[in-house]
Amino acid sequence: MIQQREERHVLTEISTDVVFFTVRNERLCVLLIQRDKEPFANYWSLPGGRIGREETLDAAARRMLAAKTGITGVYLEQLYTFGGIERDPRGRVISVAYYALVAADRAPLIPERPDIRWHEVEALPELAFDHAEIVAMARRRLASKLEYSTIALQLMPEKFTLSELQAVYEQILGEELDKRNFRRRLQGLGCLEPTDELHRAGKHRPARLYRIKRPGRVEIFK
Numbered sequence: 001m002i003q004q005r006e007e008r009h010v011l012t013e014i015s016t017d018v019v020f021f022t023v024r025n026e027r028l029c030v031l032l033i034q035r036d037k038e039p040f041a042n043y044w045s046l047p048g049g050r051i052g053r054e055e056t057l058d059a060a061a062r063r064m065l066a067a068k069t070g071i072t073g074v075y076l077e078q079l080y081t082f083g084g085i086e087r088d089p090r091g092r093v094i095s096v097a098y099y100a101l102v103a104a105d106r107a108p109l110i111p112e113r114p115d116i117r118w119h120e121v122e123a124l125p126e127l128a129f130d131h132a133e134i135v136a137m138a139r140r141r142l143a144s145k146l147e148y149s150t151i152a153l154q155l156m157p158e159k160f161t162l163s164e165l166q167a168v169y170e171q172i173l174g175e176e177l178d179k180r181n182f183r184r185r186l187q188g189l190g191c192l193e194p195t196d197e198l199h200r201a202g203k204h205r206p207a208r209l210y211r212i213k214r215p216g217r218v219e220i221f222k
Contacts, residue, residue, distance in 0.1 A: 012091075012092045012093075012094065013050060013091070013092070013093045013094070014050070014051050014093075014094050014095075014096065015048055015049060015050050015051060015093055015094070015095045015096075016048055016049070016051055016057060016060050016061045016064065016095060016096050016097065016098060017045075017046040017047070017048035017082075017095050017097045017098070017131065017134055018046060018047050018048060018061050018064060018065050018076075018097070018098045018099065018100055019046060019079070019097065019098070019099040019100070019134060019135050019138035020046075020047060020065065020069070020074075020099075020100045020101075020102065021099065021100065021101050021102070021121075021138070021142065021155065022101070022102045022103070022104060022106075022107040022118065022155060023104050023107075023155050023168050023171065024104065024107060024118055026164070026167045026168075026171065027120045027121075027122070027171060028120070028121045028122075028139075028168075028171040028172055029118040029119060029120050029121060030046075030118070030119055030121055030124070030135055031046075031047065031068075031069065031110070031116070031117070031118055031119075032044040032045065032046065032116075032117060032118075032119050032124075032125075032127070033045055033046070033047055033068065033115060033116050034114070034115040034116075034117075035128055036115065039088070039089045039090060039128070040128035040129065043125075043126060043127060043128035044119070044124075044125045044126075044127055044128065044131075045127060045128040045129065045131050046097075046127075046131045046134060046135070047064055047065060047068040047069070048064055048095065049064050051096075057078065057096050058076070058078070058098075061076060061078075061096075061098040061100075062076060065100060068116065069110045070109070070110065070111070071102060071106065071109060071110055074100050074101060074102045074106075074154075075100060075101040075151070075154040075218065076098055076099075076100045077098060077099060077100075077141075078096065078097075078098050079097040079098055079099050079134070079137060079138055079141060080097055080134075080137055081094060081095070081096050081097070082094070082095045082096075082097055082130055082133070082134060083095075084130060087129055087130045088129060095134075097134045097137075097138070099138040099141065099142065101142075101151070101154040101155050102154075102155075103154065103155060103156055103157055103158075104155060104156065104157045105157035105158060121135065121139060121171075139172065142172055143172050143173050143174075146169060146172060146173065148220060148221050148222070149218055149219060149220050149221065150189065150191045150212075150217075150218055150219045151218050152165070152168055152169055152172065153165075153191065153212050153215075153218075154218065155168055156168065156212065158211060158215075159195060159197065159209040159210065159211050160209065160210060160211075161199050161207040161208065161209060161210070162182075162183055162186065162207070162208075162210060163207060165186075165210075166179065166182050166183075169182065189219075189221065190213070191212065191213055191214070191219060192210045192211070192212060192213060193210065193211060193213050194208050194209075194210055195208070195209045195210065195211055197209040
């Protein structure tokens with residue numbers, strides 16, 4: 001009995017995987033890493049790894065994200081625990097998944113390499129392990145939080161137009177929104193303030209630039 005307990009302990013490990021979102025060229029993107037060894041050699045996967053013995057789950061997720069990207073201080077939230085028996089062919093590995101958001105003007109600070117790249121969520125390559133399922137759940141969670149929070153603002157640069165913000169909402173939701181209703185709802189939230197600057201794009205009328213009143217905070221509305 002003791003030997004069986006020890007064997008189960010050895011085979012069961014805990015890891016964390018992070019779905020790191022940003023918006024590039026008005027497209028919702030996720031950061032992926034190409035694996036250089038088996039299992040799933042040459043497949044793309046989420047940033048992640050094993051949790052240290054003296055480490056909390058949140059600390060492990062932040063450490064792994066910083067190690068892969070060099071970025072710290074981003075919004076990070078625990079998503080779900082994935083414990084499928086056969087999710088990792090090397091043995092029983094339980095993954096506590098997170099999702100993180102980085103603003104569009106900070107995403108370029110992450111150096112892209114052939115094996116570390118941003119991929120559009122709508123055009124993902126085949127992913128290792130159960131990472132496609134993790135990405136899909138993270139997007140659903142993000143979409144659901146749009147209804148009662150200001151979480152989408154974590155993806156915005158320091159200054160932006162309302163049309164750019166609407167494009168981010170539409171990318172997350174996967175559907176078009178009515179412009180007037182969207183702006184009316186934003187006014188009710190009171191989370192933005194206009195600047196004195198205008199953005200000119202082509203022959204269109206200049207658009208007012210806005211900024212977040214309380215940057216770095218995700219506000220929840222009941």
